[in-house]
Amino acid sequence: MRPEPLPLFALDLTGTFAFGLNGALTAVRAVRLDLVGVVVLGMITALGGGFIRDVLIDSLPPATLLDWRYYTLAAVGGLLAFALSRHLRRIEAAITVLDAIGLSIFAVIGANKALDSGLGVAPSILLGVVTAVGGGTIRDTLVREIPTVLRTGLYAVPALAGAALTVLFLRADVYGLPAALGAAAVCFLIRVLGLRYRLNVPEPPETSSREKAPRGTDS
Amino acid sequence: MRPEPLPLFALDLTGTFAFGLNGALTAVRAVRLDLVGVVVLGMITALGGGFIRDVLIDSLPPATLLDWRYYTLAAVGGLLAFALSRHLRRIEAAITVLDAIGLSIFAVIGANKALDSGLGVAPSILLGVVTAVGGGTIRDTLVREIPTVLRTGLYAVPALAGAALTVLFLRADVYGLPAALGAAAVCFLIRVLGLRYRLNVPEPPETSSREKAPRGTDS
């Protein structure tokens, strides 16, 4: 694997920080965990997707454990979110935007690292999506929500678009910070527009025979 | 690791496809996720058990990411289940049978791969069980159900039987497609008969002192 250029490394750190803030704010909102719980959920959200990616591409120990800037930024994001949560009027909006930022950056970086590790086109795109949605999926599972990636199609789809564009740029040899930012922007836009206009992908048809089945899952 | 013979590879793909269908149908039934959610849960169910196995036997990146037929079949299974769910009268029965097929095949293939990787008899059987129940356990956790492997003994037990038979056949040097199918059939039969006749393993005794404790959570 070639050494990561600085601008892309900075981009990766930005995603880590965004997910650290996001996970911590989710903890505050969803279950009002204490300081440690908030920071722990922030760190898991920030580092989880990269852990899964690095395990699957056999790049262990994960980069995020070897370089102190990753786990420190994840922890700082969590602490900051805890401190700010009092003053944050629109905590819901902040959670959503930070999640979209992390999603977009991690889709690009994840696909990039997977392709660099020697995987083919399709698995690299798949791993971009896994990196993007992995941390948030662990986050949601730990606070007992159905993961966003399952609930709404316009979460995996923008990640897929960002990861696919990244692989395209890499194959066309035009990848670099501008291309990465472009791919991330496409992902971000699809995600945010989807939320804004409540776009959705098709849902399974309701059939009368199943209508009375217990839908629910939770206590 | 010796190259996998074609018939066993085809068997592995069959299990992947069955779990892809099963996970997607579970998504439709349990929480009515949208198209992407359904396909994602199908893929996670189909690929999850193998991921855990390949991580634990240090065979990374996982075979299911390196060979396009695995993840494609998992996705196709998910898409197909989405399309079919409208016409499926007995969705519950389909879920159960597909799960039993995936369980049986993955118990055999998982034990086989673990032994091939150099693990001993007991850990290979254990990894057969982990491969068999892993994807379904992630599936259940993500849709917030208590995993089947915890709720009913006749889920781990048949997987254990299938995995143990596989290791026995391999050690006796009579392993091949017929032996693999035989071991899978034993697992499948125990699972299905257990469901049919509501067989069960012992439950912990109820003591009066705990009777009023909150039982928590599930149906």
Add this chain to the structure above:
Amino acid sequence: MRPEPLPLFALDLTGTFAFGLNGALTAVRAVRLDLVGVVVLGMITALGGGFIRDVLIDSLPPATLLDWRYYTLAAVGGLLAFALSRHLRRIEAAITVLDAIGLSIFAVIGANKALDSGLGVAPSILLGVVTAVGGGTIRDTLVREIPTVLRTGLYAVPALAGAALTVLFLRADVYGLPAALGAAAVCFLIRVLGLRYRLNVPEPPETSSREKAPRGTDS
């Protein structure tokens, strides 16, 4: 990695056994799973933290799969807990103490193994915490409880103290069974005193704007 000295190996087995008992008792209390479910949850709790650590430090297959004493003790702990649960008057207290024992030992052993594997000081401490809380977090997630590590600060904090002391002792070259027991005792004491006196770390401030937001879990 240097071969593990016998006393530390025995300590590791003790933690495994404690977590095996603990996970199985949790299963009995929380959801009254059957015999297999109880043993499975015991084994997952006992082996889960070590699995995550060994994956992240790239020591695969995990030691707990290569040495039969680990998985056997985990299973025996689960079986024993199932058999004893009837006679256990104070099941809640037993669960808590066994969890504190496992937490303390795994924080020490985890930090030790991470540092031995070549990781730096901070990631080694982090991995000590991950090893300590990992199995319990999977346990709680599978029975659909919010993981202890998120709910209460005085779960990650004692693990952090035990792991940090371990790294300190190792760096000062005074590590051995007495030092390991000392570090584990510090972790154990903080955990138990925290429970006894209901000590806690700060919680996020409640703001009026969020007061009416649904606390619960789902959208």
